[in-house]
Amino acid sequence: MDAMEAIFTRRSTRRMKPGLPPREMIERVIEAGRAAPSGSNSQATHMIVITDRKVLDELAAIVQTAFAAMEVGPDAYVSLRNSVSASKKGGYVFHYGAPVLIVTANRRGYGNAMADSACALENMMIAANALDLGSCWINQLHWLDENASVRGYLEKLGLKADETVTGGLILGYGYDGQPVRSELKRTGNPVTWIE
Numbered sequence: 653m654d655a656m657e658a659i660f661t662r663r664s665t666r667r668m669k670p671g672l673p674p675r676e677m678i679e680r681v682i683e684a685g686r687a688a689p690s691g692s693n694s695q696a697t698h699m700i701v702i703t704d705r706k707v708l709d710e711l712a713a714i715v716q717t718a719f720a721a722m723e724v725g726p727d728a729y730v731s732l733r734n735s736v737s738a739s740k741k742g743g744y745v746f747h748y749g750a751p752v753l754i755v756t757a758n759r760r761g762y763g764n765a766m767a768d769s770a771c772a773l774e775n776m777m778i779a780a781n782a783l784d785l786g787s788c789w790i791n792q793l794h795w796l797d798e799n800a801s802v803r804g805y806l807e808k809l810g811l812k813a814d815e816t817v818t819g820g821l822i823l824g825y826g827y828d829g830q831p832v833r834s835e836l837k838r839t840g841n842p843v844t845w846i847e
């Protein structure tokens with residue numbers, strides 16, 4: 653698959669097989685993330701790669717508890733409101749039970765932290781598609797960056813005290829063996845040409 657096909661057929665895959673893809677494939681995706689551009693070539697995006705089922709389950713439980721204790725107003729993002737209301741009902745698994753979760757972090761207070769991380773995440777999503785793996789950006793740990801339980805747990809996994817969680821990504825084989833690739837019409841993202 654060439655680069656353009658990998659970009660144009662990438663979609664978010666949320667339902668995945670529980671089995672881990674081969675380690676070399678996961679590493680290839682991570683290397684694609686590390687190859688992303690960064691402001692001033694800072695190369696400060698830290699990727700915490702979690703494949704340990706026990707850790708994934710514990711993290712899901714901590715996230716559910718954090719959201720269940722949260723009150724959000726009608727102005728909050730729809731997806732944040734959904735996470736909170738699903739957590740209050742119980743059984744909320746923010747990473748959909750995927751076999752791999754890659755958490756991205758960057759220097760706290762660094763102006764390009766989010767942009768650099770987004771470049772790495774997008775590279776990983778495109779690389780995953782090219783390797784026939786599904787992926788989806790997962791934002792809950794970013795929203796809970798200041799939550800003491802979530803931070804405490806992530807710091808035990810290697811998040812540094814001066815880092816902020818910028819996002820995350822799940823990775824794995826789609827439940828039917830393939831990533832989601834059906835077309836999603838883009839009617840937003842307006843373009844203005846000055847010719």
Ligand SMILES: Cc1cc2nc3c(=O)[nH]c(=O)nc-3n(C[C@H](O)[C@H](O)[C@H](O)COP(=O)(O)O)c2cc1C
Pocket residue numbers: 662663664665666731788789790791792836
């Ligand atoms: C910044 C950002 C945050 C996102 N957060 C989540 C998330 O937490 N959970 C999720 O299931 N999808 C998340 N997504 C995926 C979007 O829902 C998805 O990209 C969008 O609906 C378009 O669909 P597509 O990725 O299949 O093209 C996120 C995407 C981006 C770019």
